[in-house]
Amino acid sequence: MIVxxxxxxxxxxxxxxxxxxxxxxxxxxxxxxxxxFFLAVHFALMGADFIAALQxxxxxxxxxxLVVFVIMLLGLDEGPTQNQSRLTLYSGAIFxxxxxxxxxxxFTHQLSFPIxxxxxxxxVGDPREVGRVLVTDFLYAFEVIALLLFAAIIGxxxxxxxxxxxxxPGRGLKAVQGSANDAASVEA
Amino acid sequence: MNPNDxxxxxxxxxxxxxxxxxxxxxxFGLCTSRLLWGLSACFLAWVFSCTQFYISEVGFSGLVFVDxxxxxxxTLILAGTALSLLxxxxxxxxxxxxxSIDVDVLILLAAAGGLVMVAAAHLIVIFIGFELLSVxxxxxxxxxxxxxxxxxxxxxxxxxxxxxxxxxxxxxxxxYGATGTMFIExxxxxxxxxxxxxxxxxxxxxxxxxxxxxLVPFHLWTPDxxxxxxxxxxxxxxxxxxxAAFGTFLRLMYVAFGGMTxxxxxxxxxxxxxxxxxxxxxxxxxxxxxxxxAYSSIAHAGYALMxxxxxxxxxxAEATVFYLLAYGLMTVASFGVVLVATAGSDAQYGxxxxxxxxxxxxxxxxxxxxxxxxMLSLAGMPPLAGFMGKLYLFSAxxxxxxxxxxxxxxxxxxxxxxxxxxxxxxxxxxxxRTLSWAPPRGLEWAPKASLGLVTVGTVFFxxxxxxxxPAIEVAIKSLG
Numbered sequence: 001m002i003v004x005x006x007x008x009x010x011x012x013x014x015x016x017x018x019x020x021x022x023x024x025x026x027x028x029x030x031x032x033x034x035x036x037f038f039l040a041v042h043f044a045l046m047g048a049d050f051i052a053a054l055q056x057x058x059x060x061x062x063x064x065x066l067v068v069f070v071i072m073l074l075g076l077d078e079g080p081t082q083n084q085s086r087l088t089l090y091s092g093a094i095f096x097x098x099x100x101x102x103x104x105x106x107f108t109h110q111l112s113f114p115i116x117x118x119x120x121x122x123x124v125g126d127p128r129e130v131g132r133v134l135v136t137d138f139l140y141a142f143e144v145i146a147l148l149l150f151a152a153i154i155g156x157x158x159x160x161x162x163x164x165x166x167x168x169p170g171r172g173l174k175a176v177q178g179s180a181n182d183a184a185s186v187e188a
Numbered sequence: 189m190n191p192n193d194x195x196x197x198x199x200x201x202x203x204x205x206x207x208x209x210x211x212x213x214x215x216f217g218l219c220t221s222r223l224l225w226g227l228s229a230c231f232l233a234w235v236f237s238c239t240q241f242y243i244s245e246v247g248f249s250g251l252v253f254v255d256x257x258x259x260x261x262x263t264l265i266l267a268g269t270a271l272s273l274l275x276x277x278x279x280x281x282x283x284x285x286x287x288s289i290d291v292d293v294l295i296l297l298a299a300a301g302g303l304v305m306v307a308a309a310h311l312i313v314i315f316i317g318f319e320l321l322s323v324x325x326x327x328x329x330x331x332x333x334x335x336x337x338x339x340x341x342x343x344x345x346x347x348x349x350x351x352x353x354x355x356x357x358x359x360x361x362x363x364y365g366a367t368g369t370m371f372i373e374x375x376x377x378x379x380x381x382x383x384x385x386x387x388x389x390x391x392x393x394x395x396x397x398x399x400x401x402x403l404v405p406f407h408l409w410t411p412d413x414x415x416x417x418x419x420x421x422x423x424x425x426x427x428x429x430x431x432a433a434f435g436t437f438l439r440l441m442y443v444a445f446g447g448m449t450x451x452x453x454x455x456x457x458x459x460x461x462x463x464x465x466x467x468x469x470x471x472x473x474x475x476x477x478x479x480x481x482a483y484s485s486i487a488h489a490g491y492a493l494m495x496x497x498x499x500x501x502x503x504x505a506e507a508t509v510f511y512l513l514a515y516g517l518m519t520v521a522s523f524g525v526v527l528v529a530t531a532g533s534d535a536q537y538g539x540x541x542x543x544x545x546x547x548x549x550x551x552x553x554x555x556x557x558x559x560x561x562x563m564l565s566l567a568g569m570p571p572l573a574g575f576m577g578k579l580y581l582f583s584a585x586x587x588x589x590x591x592x593x594x595x596x597x598x599x600x601x602x603x604x605x606x607x608x609x610x611x612x613x614x615x616x617x618x619x620x621r622t623l624s625w626a627p628p629r630g631l632e633w634a635p636k637a638s639l640g641l642v643t644v645g646t647v648f649f650x651x652x653x654x655x656x657x658p659a660i661e662v663a664i665k666s667l668g
Contacts, residue, residue, distance in 0.1 A: 106362075106384040140196075140248035141313050144304050147204060148320045151297040155327030158290045 005045055012038040029067050036060040050127045192254045195240050196247035199262060200303050203233035207296040214289045222292050223277045223634060229296055230270040233303070237262040241659075244666040250371055252307045253439075255666035260659060261306035261435035264512055268427040269299040271520045274638035275527060276420030282532040283418040285332040295424060298324035302432030306439070311360040311370040314436055318356065318400070322349050325429055329417040337537040341416025348399065348409045356396030362389030363444075372444040373668075390445055390452055394459070397440075400433040403459045403493065404466040407486050411474075414482035416537065419527035422478065426485050426523060427516045434492060434512055442499055442667050449499065456496050457593065463490030464600045471607050477526055477540050480607060481519075484566060487604060488515050491597060494581045494590075502588035505664045507580035510657065514565070514573035514649060521562035521642045525555050528635055529623065545611065547620035554631070556615055558639045565646045567608040568601045572650040580653075 015038060018031030036059040043052035134142050206229035213219040241259045246252065273295060281287045301321030308314040326349060330342025364370050366386035367378040395406065402410040414422045445452060467487030474480040492511045498504025529548055530540055549556030565574035578601065585594045649656060 102388060106388050109384050137249045138251065138312075140251045141310070141316055144200075144313070144316050144320065147297060147300060148316060148323065151294065151301075151320060151324050154290050154293055154297070155323060158286055158288070158294070158327055159330060159333065161286070161288070 001045060005042070008038050008041045008045070012042070025071050026068065029064065029071060032067070033060050033064045036064065050130055190247070192243070192245050192247035195243070196252045196254045196307065198239070199233040199237035200300055202236055203229050203296060203300050203303065206232060207293055207300075211289060211293050219289060222289055223273060226273045226292050226296060227270055230266045230273070230299070233299075234263060234266045237266070237303070241662070244668070246309050246373075251310045251313050252304075253309045254307075256659075256663040257435075257439060257666050258307040260509060260663040261431065262303050264431045264435070264516060265299055265302040265306065265428055268431060268516050268520070269295060269302075269424070271524075271638045271642065272420060272424040272427065274634045275423055275520070275524050276418075277634040278632050279420055279527060279531050279635065280331070280418065283332055283420065284334055285338070285418045285421075291328065291331060294324040294328055298328070298424070299428060302428055305432050306435040308436065308439075309372055311363065311372065314440070315353075315357060315360065317436075318433075319353065321429060321432060322353070322400075325421075325425055328421045328424070329413060331421070332418050332537070335416075335537045337416035338418065339416075341413040344409055344416075345413045352396050352399030352406070355392050355399065359389045359392030359394075359396055362386070362392060365389075372440060375444040376447055387451060390448075391455065393440065394452065394455060397433060397437040398459060401430055401437065401489050402486050403489055404462040404486065407463070407467070410486055411470075411479045411482040414485070415476060415478045415540075419478070419523055419530065423520055423523040423527065426481075426519045430485070430489065431512050431516055434489075434508070438496065438505060438508055439667065441496055442505055442664075446499055449497075453497060456493060457590070460490055460493040460497070460593065461596055463487065463493065464597060465490075468600045468603045472603065474607075475541050477542050477545065477611070480542070480611075481522055481526070484604065484607070485515075485519065487600065488566070490600075491578060491581055494585050494593060494597060497590055497593065498584040498588035500588075502584050503580070504584040504588065505667070506657070506660050507577070507584045509660045509663065510580055510653065511577040513656070514577035514646070517642045517645045517649065518562045518565045518574055521558050521639060521646065522566065524635060524639045524642070525559040525562070528552075528631060528639075529555060542611065542614055543618070545623075546614050546618035547622050549612075549615040550621045551623045552631070554636070555639070558643045559615060560612055561643050561646055563608040563611050565650070567605045570650070571647075573646045573648075573653070574650070576650050576653040 012035060015031045015034035019028045019035060022028040022031055036055060040052040040055035040060065043049075043055055206225060210219050210222065210225040210229070214222075219225060237259050240254045241256045244255045247254045252258075273292065276291070276295075280291060285291070298321050301317050301319075301324065304317030304320060305314055308317055326342060326346045329345050330339055332338035360370070362385050363375060366383050366389055367375050369375055369378060398406040399409075414426065417425065441452075464487055467483050467485075467490055471480050471483035471487060474483060488511075492508050492515065495504035495506075495508030495511065498507070525548075526540070526545075529545060529552070533544070545559075548559070561572065565572035568575050568578045570576075578597070582594045582597060585591075585597070
């Protein structure tokens with residue numbers, strides 16, 4: 001287990017570095033697929049099989065396909081991205097280095113980690129258990145996430161809505177009928 | 189479901205149910221008055237949140253608090269939302285923004301996010317509430333798509349907001365790793381003095397909240413976003429988002445980390461002094477009214493943060509909550525006047541030089557009075573609400589031994605007088621008697637009502653702050 005953890009740990013970090021340093025956006029996206037996939041392996045190693053499967057299906061699968069589509073459709077992959085200024089690069093590197101040092105210090109000086117009540121009781125990986133907890137203990141959070149998704153949809157419609165041909169001008173059904181009539185007249 | 193679950197669910201449930209109904213009715217062209225629906229949603233949610241006032245319990249298997257603190261903060265959030273709805277009524281179109289019903293729906297959903305946050309008893313719920321609030325406000329910032337400033341502000345706010353969410357989330361992960369729990373009451377019991385990981389977690393949480401309430405040095409987005417967003421959205425941001433974030437921040441520091449104040453006192457003290465001083469000094473140099481008000485809101489976040497250093501018997505938490513009330517009133521007034529005076533003109537995005545207000549006091553006496561009261565209150569003049577708020581904060585800081593901080597804050601108030609009074613000078617003594625830009629129609633009743641209410645409120649809570657202070661004390665007592 002420990003050996004596998006180290007091997008996949010190194011692979012995760014390497015592909016994460018690949019995301020940052022790859023010269024073309026498409027390559028970055030592919031490296032990101034790798035990073036997310038190796039993260040899934042970490043989840044599996046910790047016994048959270050269900051989360052690992054979700055990670056692969058949702059992130060490495062669906063979301064990355066979207067990212068790659070957007071890159072290709074917008075033609076962002078025509079050449080190497082512009083390099084950022086040296087100052088940004090160095091200050092970012094220094095900040096990240098300091099933060100890494102701080103975390104390493106903390107993790108090595110932490111003598112014992114408490115075992116959380118909800119974790120490591122062997123049931124995290126069970127989809128049935130995840131589902132049960134989601135609609136019992138975490139019902140409130142679950143419902144609020146529904147609201148969050150709803151708000152995101154409304155926001156997307158609002159921002160993408162074309163003013164000349166509105167999706168929802170406040171008289172939704174009439175507009176739909178209107179555009180159907182338009183289409184019919186065009187065909188005629 | 190036990191009774192506490194019902195009490196916890198009702199305000200949020202009613203608010204979202206009315207919002208959804210309004211959206212559904214609009215689909216069939218039946219939503220005749222969006223303003224009325226929005227206001228009644230806020231009012232009903234407020235009525236139901238009042239039922240929690242004298243309780244101090246948890247609901248939904250410990251995920252949310254059902255207590256007086258939730259009631260008081262929900263009141264502030266819902267009142268701010270209602271006032272913003274009144275202000276933006278009929279004015280969004282003038283601001284070249286989208287005017288469809290989705291805007292009102294997003295404002296109400298953002299308020300719902302605020303209600304979730306201030307009631308949250310679990311770190312995950314805090315985060316989800318934050319995201320609900322933020323997603324709505326990111327979109328609202330960009331609803332004037334044709335305006336460069338609005339689109340730029342939205343993108344900037346979104347990127348930096350996502351960045352700060354990452355800080356918040358990482359902080360939560362470390363706190364969980366160090367304590368083994370995400371319930372904020374349990375964190376308060378578990379945390380020990382030799383826990384380095386917990387310390388870093390607290391630091392990251394403070395940074396994350398620092399972005400959201402725009403403390404220096406995490407404030408860089410604020411002026412651009414406040415300037416770029418349509419003014420009615422800016423008002424909502426400055427009042428509701430700040431109140432919700434501050435309320436949650438205060439509860440987290442009080443309940444989860446209140447027993448280890450000596451660890452984070454230094455950090456908060458530094459952020460507090462930096463925020464006040466940089467905010468005020470930067471506001472001095474602004475020529476744009478909206479940027480000036482943005483920096484002034486940063487400075488006021490610094491004042492409100494003083495209460496965090498005097499938790500407990502010194503009365504800092506009470507003072508911060510009262511300051512949020514006073515700040516909300518003054519901010520609605522000042523941004524509201526800017527909204528009404530500039531809506532439809534070129535001054536609304538970008539070049540809203542302070543001289544665009546010259547002559548306002550004579551051409552629109554009502555707006556002049558509102559702005560005067562608001563500016564005097566922001567500057568901390570007695571007997572207005574801003575003065576009482578500062579009085580409570582300063583005395584709380586002195587009570588807990590932070591005399592130096594109180595002196596710095598008082599000096600900052602003196603500095604701030606200069607730029608607040610400059611607005612009054614421009615309005616009344618610039619020699620002009622008419623506004624260079626004539627608002628295209630007479631003042632609608634809705635913004636008039638909103639501005640009138642906050643002005644009366646600013647005077648009322650200044651003179652009779654002792655009337656609402658007991659409610660705030662009950663709320664803080666319910667924190668434990």
